[in-house]
Amino acid sequence: MVKKIFKKLAAIIQKKPKTIITVVLAITAIMALGLSKLQLKMGNDVFVSSSSKVYKDTSTYQKHFGGDSAYILISGKQADILSHQTFKKINKLESKLNDVDNVRSTTSLLSLINQELSKPTTGNSIMTNSNQDSKQGQKLMTDLMDSLSAKDKVTLQESIQQTLTTPQKTALNNYTINLLTPQQKAKVAAGQDTKLILTGTQLQQTQAYMMANLNAQQQKMMATQLMKKIPPVQSMSTVLLRDLVLNANGNVKSNFKTLLPSNGKSILIMVNTSDKTDMSTMVQLKSDINHQIKSSHISQSLRVRVAGNPAVMGDVKNQVMQTMMEMLALAVVIMIVVLFIVFPVRRKLLALAFVMLALVWTFGLMGLLRLPITLATMATLPIIIGLGTDFGVQFHNRYEEEFKKNLSSKEAITTAIMKMGPAVGIAVIVMAFSFLTMYLSKAPMMQQFGLTLVIGILSAYIVEFLLMFSTLGLLDRHPKLKKQKKLAQPSKISLLLAQYANFVMKHAMILTIIGVVSAIAGFSLENKIPIETNMMKMIPQDMQSLKDTKYLQKKIGSTTYITFLVKDNDVTNKHSMNAVDKLAQDEDNKYKDILDTITLKSTYVQINGSISNATQAQVTQNVDNLPNAIKSSVIGTNKHYTTVQFKVNGKLSSDDQKRLMDKIDHDLNSQHHSFEISPAGAQVMMLLGITNVSANHWLIIFAGLAIIFIVLLIVYRKFGTAILPVLPIAVVLGLSPLTLYLIGESYNPLTIALSSLVLGIGTEFTILILERYKEELDCGKSVKSSIVSSLGSVGQAITVSGLTVIGGFAAIIFANFPVLSSFGLITVLDTMYSLVSALTILPAIIVIGAKFSKKLKHK
Secondary structure, eight states: OHHHHHHHHHHHHOOOOHHHHHHHHHHHEEEEGGGGGGOOSSSGSSSSSSSSHHHHHHHHHHHHHOOOEEEEEEOOHHHHHSHHHHHHHHHHHHHHHTTTTEEEEEEEEHHHEEEEEEEOOHHHHHEEEEEEOHHHHHHHHHHHHHHSOOOHHHHHHHHHHOOOOHHHHHHHHHHHHHHHOOHHHHHHTTTHHHHHOOOHHHHHHHHHHHHHTOOOOHHHHHHHHHHHHHHOGGSSOOOHHHHHHHHHTBBBBBGGTSSSSSHTTTTEEEEEEEEEHHHHHHHHHHHHHHHHHHHHOEEEEEEEEEEEEEHHHHHHHHHHHHHHHHHHHHHHHHHHHHHHHOSSSSSTHHHHOOOOOOOHHHHHHHHTTTBBBBTTGGGHHHHHHHHHHHHHHHHHHHHHHHHHHHOHHHHHHHHHHHHHHHHHHHHHHHHHHHHHGGGGOOHHHHHHHHHHHHHHHHHHHHHHHHHHHHHHHHHHHSHHHHHHHHSSSOOHHHHHHHHHHHHHHHHHHHHHHHHHHHHHHHHHHGGOOOOOGGGGGSEEEEEHHHHHHHHHHHHHHHOOEEEEEESSSEEEEHHHHHHHHHHHHHHHOOOTTTEEEEOOOOHHHHHHOOTSSSSSHHHHHHHHOOOHHHHHHOOOOOOEEEEEEEEETTTOOOHHHHHHHHHHHHHHHHHHHHSSSOOEEEEHHHHHHHHHHHTTHHHHHHHHHHHHHHHHHHOOOOOOHHHHHHHHHHHHHHHHHHHHHHHOOBBOOOGGGGHHHHHHHHHHHHHHHHHHHHHHHHOOHHHHHHHHHHHHHHHHHHHHHHHHHHHHHHHHOOOOSSHHHHHHHHHHHHHHHHHHHHHHHHHHHHHHHHHHHHHHHHH
């Protein structure tokens, strides 16, 4: 059946080569339409299934509390930062940012204080909580008074004087009289009002004296009245601003340190984003933020940095496209060099040229099927180039081998298609099933990686098969006889491989033992290799936004929070607030790597003081009056949701953070509550990715091996023949983790997928050698002669194709994405192992098996 299909294909290709080429080009043009529909996806949701609880909880969290925050850090001298001009520009910037799409709100020292000033119940905290030093408090009051208009000053002073007690009035009157000059005293004696004859300096002195002698109740009343008249922060004088945020020693007050890091040499603006986390949104958001910064005309003496996950992800898109183009160019150059050096045929570059069309098919289909480009799927570019060129090399090599015999393109095409079409086809089918085992992974990115590879190799097989034989048939209709005489000679590679085959057969047992022992050592070390899923460590480390993010973390400390979402009927209920906060505090006290916790109660206490003596009505009102910038981060608008944020040690590895999160989750849910509490948010998704990426790893390996065996058993219908390719692949699967362990590399979402890649690539090499071995054996040759012939002929093509695949993978090593660079290195090594194992372990096992069978027959 299979032979009939390929024989018919050979006849069609020979009869209508131009039509086939035209059809392939037309399909390519159609597929190219899908390229414009390609989308990038680099968020943490590539690690977690959309049907999982944590994904749904994170969606709920982002709906009520937004996505990750972007940060704008403005740095310079303290005098330049804490100035009227700078705050005026920051107010302008925040106003513009709040009009940007996908920005929920902004938070800065300026907006926070303005929001507090707008609410008398919280506005007084500026006077009370931030001014413990009485002299500094008096200076602030004086400077506040100075910022008022003359009319407001008189009104406020008269209001305060009405509250003075008799002793206070007497003391103030005596103090004022002592300030008067003899001339002023004479005027007072003549009946003039004292207030009208005082100089500006004397007025300031009497005001300072009066305020210094006010009791607590009078000070509170004055602060309340002053809050009603105080200007917004952007309109305050530089002197007043400094009074507000600096203590007597000129240092930033403790409650402002987060928003004024480096002792006021920087000011932080947090941009709270919407729940849209797709790459296009991040790119547009980063662009909009930069545009608004530029249009706000921040002083050139100040350095502006944009940091945080949205800023980094906004820059990644350009890096992805640039990296893919660089990998494509480098892979092509490397393979051109390899093909020219080691592929002894005419028209050496045909396979490489045709694979470019297969790339259009692959990525065009990705766009049409809405398969995103991720850190994994972008790595398929050089992989498909390598594997596609490999298929073409196999077809081309066998065609040239047959063409040398009688210089007939028709016979060469028929024989090559009949022999190599099914052989490579079987390898592609097994390879496709091997890649589809990635669907056993729990990480969507791994599943998409497997599917993209399947699309890629099927496209490459079809394109290379149709175009290679159609093109060669057209080009060789009138062969030049003189040039073919040289082609009849065996190549140096063929002779070398024939000698190597004799070496392998002579030392078959020892070589097999070395391979098996190395594989066992590798499998035993598998669980000792750490797993990295921190997206920030996978992207180019020289990106400015990433450098700025690291700089920000250095200045303000850890920005790593593990967030838990709390659901209750009313999270502002006192009992609920106390219970949630107690849980958080217990965890804080239990684990040293938790640096701080933020709950609704802790936020409430910071602004309003103790909750214990407040009634439920007061608590509800005070929560409603919290500054919006703060309230939006700890309570949902419907009051059904709140958050518990655990600030953790930023130096913890992803593995350690995952273990800490699991412990916290276990602790929180091992107790009975009236509310639901569960981990949610981008950081949680990233940490859960550690489990998802490594989940079912062994199952994927065993399923892949089983699939290879089953498919080959169906094809060959012999147990011994079907099991032969599995053994060399198993050796490579063991060598892969051994290599990772020895060079100190971690598993990442790509390197952990290497088992499926090894299954696919290794299977092709072994099947092609096995197919040629069977062909030689069927011709009546002995086992040893068949091995020598198969390695000398198809071994050459495998070596060439193996080197071209390695060349394609080598391009990944030079990618500026660390995750790709690591993957490229290990893939190159694994492909080398697959090639060596196919050329060594497979013939060694065949020889050992043949000897064993011979002994059994003798017995």
